[in-house]
Every structure is written in structure tokens, then in C-alpha cells.
Amino acid sequence: MGLRRKIAFFLGCLGAIGALASNSYAQQSTAATTDAPVKVTVIKGLAGVKDNTQGTLIIGDGSMHFAHEAIKSDLATHSIEDVVTGDDSQRVIRGTLGTLSWFAPYGGSRFLALFRTKLDSVTIKYRDADGGLHGAIFTMPVGQAEVIKKDLLAQGARTTVTEADAKSAAATPDAKEKQ
Secondary structure (H helix, E strand, O other): OOHHHHHHHHHHHHHHHHHHHHHHHHHHOOOOOOOOOEEEEEEEOOOOOOOOEEEEEEEEOOEEEEEEOOEEEEEEHHHEEEEEEEEEEEEOOOHHHHHHHHHOHHHHHHHHHOOEEEEEEEEEEEEOOOOOEEEEEEEEOOOOHHHHHHHHHHOOOOOOOOHHHHHHHHHHHHHHHHO
């Protein structure tokens, strides 16, 4: 392959990465709404739902309802013992292409791993009808986790981390850095 083709291929790859990165940043600016269903991914733990299943989450009438095509799961909010929110990031290039990027020469996979998209997470701890303790982890677009937590708390769920605790925990690392 000639030098011009290699350069054209390289520039094409950079353009595709730039398009993916700009798309992920555009998704972050979506506003949080409480009335509409929220698109979430169940990472692990929801009864009757496979891991990494994408669907919609609706909170209302004293229950949390997750739906994905034929799969439906309802959970009474009064059975939720703890709701914890967090923020995280994930690689923009995932799946087969992300795995194949490990074999890129000259540290190309490490370069591609720098392109990340932000997301929020909600972790719940709940009891089933038999009293068994379970947990579930959901991920969603940025800005949705706090809205879901507030909706769950308004419907009867409980939490061990209040907003004051979260703000003081966020302020603690700053105080250590000043010393």
C-alpha cells in the first residue's frame, strides 16, 4: 500500500473517531425530564432481565417499571432499601472493533481508549417478595440519575446517602488537596 493510501486511511480513521466523539458529547447535553421514560441499560441484577439489556425505565404509581420488548420487570418502590447514584465513563469504540484495536501497532489501542463518553449510574438494593436481598445496577445518559433517585424517593424508596452527605464527600477531596 502506498504512502498516500496509508495517510488517507489514517485521516479517515481520525475523522470517524472525531464524529463518534462529537456525537457522544452532543448526547450529554440532553435535559433531564421526569415525565418521559428514561432509556437505561441494566448492567446486572434485575430479576428476570439478562445482563446488559437496554430498555426504558418508568417510575410512578409506587413502582419502578423496566421494559424491553417482551421482557418486563416491576419492582415496588417501598421494597427498595437503598438508592445510590454515581457517574462513570465508557469507551466510545466498543465491541468487536474495540477488541480488535488491541492489536493496533504503536500503542494505537491506548490512543483509542482515550475517547470516552460520560454516563450516570443508579445502584439499588431491594428485597423481593420472599425477603431475599438483591441489587441492580443501571446506566443512563448524563443528568438522569439524580432525577430517577428523586422520583424513587418520592415514591417511597429509601436511601442511606443524602444530598448533604454527597456534597460533603465531594468537598472532602478538595480539602485534602489544599493541605
